[in-house]
Amino acid sequence: xxxxxxxxxxxxxxxxxxxxxxxxxxxxxxxxxxxxxxxxxxxxxxxxxxxxxxxxxxxxxxxxxxxxxxxxxxxxxxxxxxxxxxxxxxxxxxxxxxxxxxxxxxxxxx
Amino acid sequence: xxxxxxxxxxxxxxxxxxxxxxxxxxxxxxxxxxxxxxxxxxxxxxxxxxxxxxxxxxxxxxxxxxxxxxxxxxxxxxxxxxxxxxxxxxxxxxxxxxxxxxxxxxxxxxxxxxxxxxxx
Numbered sequence: 001x002x003x004x005x006x007x008x009x010x011x012x013x014x015x016x017x018x019x020x021x022x023x024x025x026x027x028x029x030x031x032x033x034x035x036x037x038x039x040x041x042x043x044x045x046x047x048x049x050x051x052x053x054x055x056x057x058x059x060x061x062x063x064x065x066x067x068x069x070x071x072x073x074x075x076x077x078x079x080x081x082x083x084x085x086x087x088x089x090x091x092x093x094x095x096x097x098x099x100x101x102x103x104x105x106x107x108x109x110x
Numbered sequence: 111x112x113x114x115x116x117x118x119x120x121x122x123x124x125x126x127x128x129x130x131x132x133x134x135x136x137x138x139x140x141x142x143x144x145x146x147x148x149x150x151x152x153x154x155x156x157x158x159x160x161x162x163x164x165x166x167x168x169x170x171x172x173x174x175x176x177x178x179x180x181x182x183x184x185x186x187x188x189x190x191x192x193x194x195x196x197x198x199x200x201x202x203x204x205x206x207x208x209x210x211x212x213x214x215x216x217x218x219x220x221x222x223x224x225x226x227x228x229x230x
Contacts, residue, residue: 050216092213
């Protein structure tokens with residue numbers, strides 16, 4: 001079964017850098033773009049990173065994405081309290097002929 | 111600025127059909143997917159399906175037998191039906207724009223979300 005795997009939670013202190021990982025396979029991340037979404041409590045998801053490492057207009061450069069093989073990562077530097085949210089990776093899966101989301105990583109800012 | 115406004119029934123009885131609609135404003139219609147995604151309580155995001163300007167649809171396999179997405183271009187609206195609902199369909203449902211209309215689409219605009227509860 002096609003899945004994207006994320007750690008359920010990660011934490012950091014203000015100013016710190018944290019990295020959220022997303023593990024997939026040859027049918028998804030390895031051969032397709034990865035996108036990242038941020039969902040603040042009680043709000044709709046927001047596009048944070050697209051096409052592996054591109055930032056939409058208005059997203060601070062504290063957020064960056066990368067991909068290597070069948071894995072991708074989202075790095076957040078200069079951590080702020082307002083970054084506390086759920087983060088989801090997403091990619092197309094060629095075997096599924098459909099889109100996958102990772103299970104999500106809850107970021108806590110201590 | 112693209113905006114998506116969604117609405118629909120918030121309480122649905124088991125075995126009945128969930129129906130939601132979404133109207134999009136402020137941007138071109140063609141060249142995008144118009145999609146539905148949901149998030150059940152305590153769970154992550156789940157992609158439901160996409161529809162393109164020609165009405166061609168992609169659905170997630172686990173829901174394919176119960177889901178229909180359709181487009182009313184004249185009204186700039188996309189709609190979702192999920193039939194034979196159970197408690198497992200309780201979730202916040204979102205409409206979103208997929209950009210561009212391809213496998214590489216990212217969801218760059220989202221509706222505000224509609225809370226749907228399946229209960230008798």
